[in-house]
Structures are given as C-alpha cells and as structure tokens.
Amino acid sequence: MEGTVNRIPGRRWRRALTALGAAVLASSAVAACGSDGGGTVVNVYYPSEENFEQVVAACNEAAGGRYQVVLNTLPRExxxxxxxxxRRLAAGDTEMDVLGLDVTWVAEFAEAGWIAEWTGVDKSEVEDGTLPGPLRTARWKDxxxxxxxxxxxxxxxxxDDVxxxxxxxxxxxxxxxxxxxxxxxxxxxxxxxxQYEGLVVQFNTLVxxxxxxxxxDDSTKAIVDEGAVEALRALKDLASSPVASASLSNAKEDSIRxxxxxxxxxxxxxxPFVHAAMKEANPELFEHFKWAPYPAIDEDKTGTATIGGFNLAVSEYSRHKPAAFEAVKCLRNAxxxxxxxxxxxxxxxxxxxxDDPEMAEPYPMREAILAELKKPAPRxxxxxxxxxxxxxxTILSPPSAIDPQATAQRLREELQDALDSKGVLP
Known part of the structure; x- marks a missing residue:
C-alpha cells in the first residue's frame, strides 16, 4: 500500500499538465482496443496510482506523436x-500492450508465456542503475x-517521546x-x-x-527450514504477548495505521505511506513519529525486509512491441x-x-529504505x-495458534503439493 505526498510539480511537470489535458481527450477518442485511428496506441494496464496520468502525459509528449500511451486503470484490489x-491473456488478447504486475506475479506470467523477454539494449537500459533487489523480482529463470x-x-x-x-x-x-x-x-x-498477503509479508521478512x-532456489521444493521455524516462533511470541493488538488476527495495513x-x-x-498519512491526520503525534530498520529476528542477526512494488511488462501478444518497450522505459525512467x-x-x-536533493523533504526516511533495499528478502x-x-x-492464521514445529511441517507438506500441481491458476 502506498502513501501520498503532495508537492508542487517542477517546470517540466507544469508543461506536462497541459499535455495531460490533450492526453485525456485523446484517450477518450481513441478506442482502448487498438489503433484504428491510424496512429500506434500503446495500451497500458495499471492499477490506480495518484498522479500517474501526469507521467503518461509526459511520456506522450516525449514520444512526439510516434505513439500514444492510453492508460487503462485496473481494479483497486x-x-x-x-x-x-x-483471463484476457489466457485468451490471447492482442489489445493489451503494457502490464502493471505486482512483483509476485512476474514468474507466473513469464512461465505461462504471456510476457515478452527484455533483451539487447532495452534490457541493458533497464538494468543500468536499478537496485539488485527490485531487479530480482523482474527476472525468471535468469x-x-x-x-x-x-x-x-x-x-x-x-x-521518540516514548x-x-x-x-x-x-x-x-x-x-x-x-x-x-x-x-x-x-x-x-x-x-x-x-489472513491475507500482509501476514505472508511479515513471515517472509522474519524468515x-x-x-x-x-x-x-529453483522453486521446486518446499524447504521451510530452521530459519522459517524461528520466524514462526517470533510470530507466536508476539501473538501470545500482552502487547499484541487485540485485533491482530484481523489487522491490515490501513487498519494498523x-x-x-x-x-x-x-x-x-x-x-512508508504511513509517514505522510500521520502528518495529515495527527500533526502533534507526527512530531514524534520516527522510523528505524525492520528489527532483526535475533540480536546476532541482521534485519531485512520484504520487497513490494510494481513491475512493467510487455505482453507477448502485443502488436506494438517496439513502442511498448519504449513506453515502459519512459514510464519508469529516473x-x-x-x-x-x-x-x-x-x-x-x-x-x-x-540521492536527488528534491527527495529530502518528502522522503526523510529514504536512507533507511535504501539500506533495506540493499539487503532484501524477496518473496x-x-x-x-x-x-x-x-x-x-491460511496456515499461519490466526498467529496465536502457531505451533512452530508442527506448523512448519504442515507448510512443507501443503506447499509441496501446491508446487507439484500443474498449470497456471485462474
């Protein structure tokens, strides 16, 4: 879940706002199903993100008419x-060009043959300067x-007052x-x-x-080793502690915020979205609202953090792959x-x-984020x-019912069954 930081855009983005109006009009006039109007339309399917329309408008301006990016907003959930x-890719839909994928979906879509491999100069440009942790989430089978x-x-x-x-x-x-x-x-x-992905994130981080x-490493065997047992023990320790929230078994990101x-x-x-949210909701408490790295599971170990976020992929069925690859590079450039x-x-x-000076005010926690990104725990x-x-x-819910050794054995058995099944889940 992401936070929102309000800030006045720079000069280039004021120009982009003008382009945005034209882009919105163009997207309403051009059918999202193709390029019947004569120009190349690159259909981008991406979840709702505040201000992303301005990024699209800037990329359309940069394209200079060679192609038109049309943003199609996916459901919020x-x-x-x-x-x-x-469903659309399984049917071989050719009208989807760029796909916004949660970092956990790339392997599934790649294995199914639904997304195109990045090669040559396109691949090099994406890899150049990108942090290794996020880059790992965009790879499958090397x-x-x-x-x-x-x-x-x-x-x-x-x-810090407490x-x-x-x-x-x-x-x-x-x-x-x-x-x-x-x-x-x-x-x-x-x-x-x-009982949802948020619990999986906590477990994975502790593991x-x-x-x-x-x-x-090759994703063919359920290991659930002693480190995983330690993680289960840590979750159990919290759940059975008097300082655990009474609503722990129902708690999600926004509810705990x-x-x-x-x-x-x-x-x-x-x-990090909680930082901006706290500033707006409780300015007095915000003065004492601080951050630190995710705690290590033991004093003799180093903490780490699970990576979230979104990747942009090009559909294997796209009829405009060169333009789609170019559009992606623009949408995610520095x-x-x-x-x-x-x-x-x-x-x-x-x-x-x-390192950009303009990041200092809206992202005071940027050094902590960067440090964790350099020692990530990919799901x-x-x-x-x-x-x-x-x-x-399902197996870890509720956390208070975890029995570290027995729960680990159940995870090994049922995860192995899941890995041995064939086909991509609908």
Missing part, C-alpha cells in the same frame, strides 16, 4: 487486477521479463513494549496479522532475517520515478534517485505464488 489480466517501476519495504515505526532509542531485534521490541505497558505508557505492537528459506494515529501504540511494522516518489509516495527502483519466486501465498496465510 490485487486479486481483481490479476484476474482481469489473466531472464529479464519486466522493468521495475516502483518498489517498497516496511520499516519499524516508533515514537522510546528514544528504537529496538534492533524482535525480542528487544517485545521486551521494551512490555516494559512500557508496565509503566502505563503506549505499548501495543501493531502488525498485519489478518529472511533468520537466514532461512521457504522454497528452494489508523490505530497508531490514535496514540496508544508503541511500535508498528508498516510501509525523472518519472522521482516525480512519482515525490507526488505519489511510491519508492523508486533506480538508486540514483534517492518466494514461483509461478505458483498465488497458491503459495494463500496457503501460507
């Missing part, structure tokens, strides 16, 4: 986005199938929270524990921090990534953007991720 694209547009990692959020020095490990976080509770101070630890694995804004919690594990970070709150995938990369994620969230 991830399942709806994936379902729409899967080939590049997408261009990382924006990324995301979770941070530990805390109050906890001047943030905890560095999971056990230290729980211990500090329990001490605060004994003193009658804000003490709750907020985490996404509902990565423990140096463990859920699946083998709202809970934290009330001022009763000590710690929250969430995406200038446009900076604009989207400043105006829409989505972290860049190009490392140099983090299991497999064409069967949808099944893998559903199983993990």
């Amino acid at each position: 991830a399942d709806g986005q994936r379902e729409q694209m899967v 080939k590049l199938y997408a261009a990382p547009k924006n990324t995301n990692v979770q941070l530990l959020w805390y109050r 906890t001047p020095t943030p905890p560095k490990s999971w056990s230290e976080m729980l211990s500090m929270a329990e001490d605060l509770r004994a003193q009658g101070k804000p003490s709750t630890v907020l985490l996404t524990g509902a 990565g921090g423990a140096g463990g694995k859920i699946l083998s 709202l809970d934290y804004q009330k001022g009763d919690a000590a710690f929250m594990l969430n995406w 200038e446009n990534q900076k604009f989207s970070a400043i105006n829409s709150g989505v972290p860049p995938t190009i490392e140099a953007v983090y 299991p990369i497999t064409p069967a991720y949808q099944n893998v994620s559903t199983l993990i969230s």
Whole structure:
C-alpha cells in the first residue's frame, strides 16, 4: 500500500499538465482496443496510482506523436487486477500492450508465456542503475521479463517521546513494549496479522532475517527450514504477548495505521505511506513519529525486509512491441520515478534517485529504505505464488495458534503439493 505526498510539480511537470489535458481527450477518442485511428496506441494496464496520468502525459509528449500511451486503470484490489489480466491473456488478447504486475506475479506470467523477454539494449537500459533487489523480482529463470517501476519495504515505526532509542531485534521490541505497558505508557505492537498477503509479508521478512528459506532456489521444493521455524516462533511470541493488538488476527495495513494515529501504540511494522498519512491526520503525534530498520529476528542477526512494488511488462501478444518497450522505459525512467516518489509516495527502483536533493523533504526516511533495499528478502519466486501465498496465510492464521514445529511441517507438506500441481491458476 502506498502513501501520498503532495508537492508542487517542477517546470517540466507544469508543461506536462497541459499535455495531460490533450492526453485525456485523446484517450477518450481513441478506442482502448487498438489503433484504428491510424496512429500506434500503446495500451497500458495499471492499477490506480495518484498522479500517474501526469507521467503518461509526459511520456506522450516525449514520444512526439510516434505513439500514444492510453492508460487503462485496473481494479483497486490485487486479486481483481490479476484476474482481469489473466483471463484476457489466457485468451490471447492482442489489445493489451503494457502490464502493471505486482512483483509476485512476474514468474507466473513469464512461465505461462504471456510476457515478452527484455533483451539487447532495452534490457541493458533497464538494468543500468536499478537496485539488485527490485531487479530480482523482474527476472525468471535468469531472464529479464519486466522493468521495475516502483518498489517498497516496511520499516519499524516508533515514537521518540516514548522510546528514544528504537529496538534492533524482535525480542528487544517485545521486551521494551512490555516494559512500557508496565509503566502505563503506549505499548501495543501493531502488525498485519489478518489472513491475507500482509501476514505472508511479515513471515517472509522474519524468515529472511533468520537466514532461512521457504522454497528452494529453483522453486521446486518446499524447504521451510530452521530459519522459517524461528520466524514462526517470533510470530507466536508476539501473538501470545500482552502487547499484541487485540485485533491482530484481523489487522491490515490501513487498519494498523489508523490505530497508531490514535496514540496508544508503541511500535508498528508498516510501509512508508504511513509517514505522510500521520502528518495529515495527527500533526502533534507526527512530531514524534520516527522510523528505524525492520528489527532483526535475533540480536546476532541482521534485519531485512520484504520487497513490494510494481513491475512493467510487455505482453507477448502485443502488436506494438517496439513502442511498448519504449513506453515502459519512459514510464519508469529516473525523472518519472522521482516525480512519482515525490507526488505519489511510491519508492523508486533506480538508486540514483534517492540521492536527488528534491527527495529530502518528502522522503526523510529514504536512507533507511535504501539500506533495506540493499539487503532484501524477496518473496518466494514461483509461478505458483498465488497458491503459495494463500496457503501460507491460511496456515499461519490466526498467529496465536502457531505451533512452530508442527506448523512448519504442515507448510512443507501443503506447499509441496501446491508446487507439484500443474498449470497456471485462474
């Protein structure tokens, strides 16, 4: 989930706003199903992102009439986005050119033969300057199938008026929270524990921090090793602690954000969007709202963070592949990534953007984000991720019912069944 940072665009973007009006009119006049009007239409399918229309307008201006990008907004919910694209691609739809894919979908779409490989100069231009972690989410079987547009990692959020020095490990976080509770101070630890992808993210992050694995490197075997057992134990420790939220088993990103804004919690594990949201919702608390790296699972280990975000892929069925590849490179170039970070709150995938002086005010936590992106914990990369994620969230819910060893064994057995099934899930 992304936050929104309002900022006045620069000179180039004021020019782009003028182009945007023309682009909107053009997109309403040109059928999204092709290029019957005579010009090349590049249909981009992407979920709702504030101000992304301005990026599209800027790319249309840069194209100089050689092609026209038409933005088709996908449903807000991830399942709806994936379902729409899967159904159309499974039918060989030629009217989809550029696809906005959650970082967990690239392997599935590549294995199904639905997205085109990036090669030659196009591939080099995407790889140049892109952070290795986000780039890994765009690869499948050592080939590049997408261009990382924006990324995301979770941070530990805390109050410096309650906890001047943030905890560095999971056990230290729980211990500090329990001490605060004994003193009658804000003490709750907020985490996404509902039965959905947010719970999978927490588990995967803890597994990565423990140096463990859920699946083998080639995604053919369910490993769920001792590091994964440590992660299960950590989730159980929180769920059984008096500082766990009463709504832990129903908690999602936005609900824990709202809970934290009330001022009763000590710690929250969430995406950077909460920073701008806190500034608007509770300016007084915002003055003490700070961030730190996601805590390590143990004092002797290094913390890590699960990568989120979106990649842009070119449909294998597109009739305008050269224009589509060019459009993608424009939509995710450094200038446009900076604009989207400043105006829409989505972290860049190009490392140099983090050093831009204009990033300092809207992204004061940019150094922490960049540090986590350099030691990421990608979610299991497999064409069967949808099944893998559903199983993990089901088996780990509610977190209070986790039995580390028994739960790990169940994960091994049921994940292996999912990996052994054939075909792409609808």
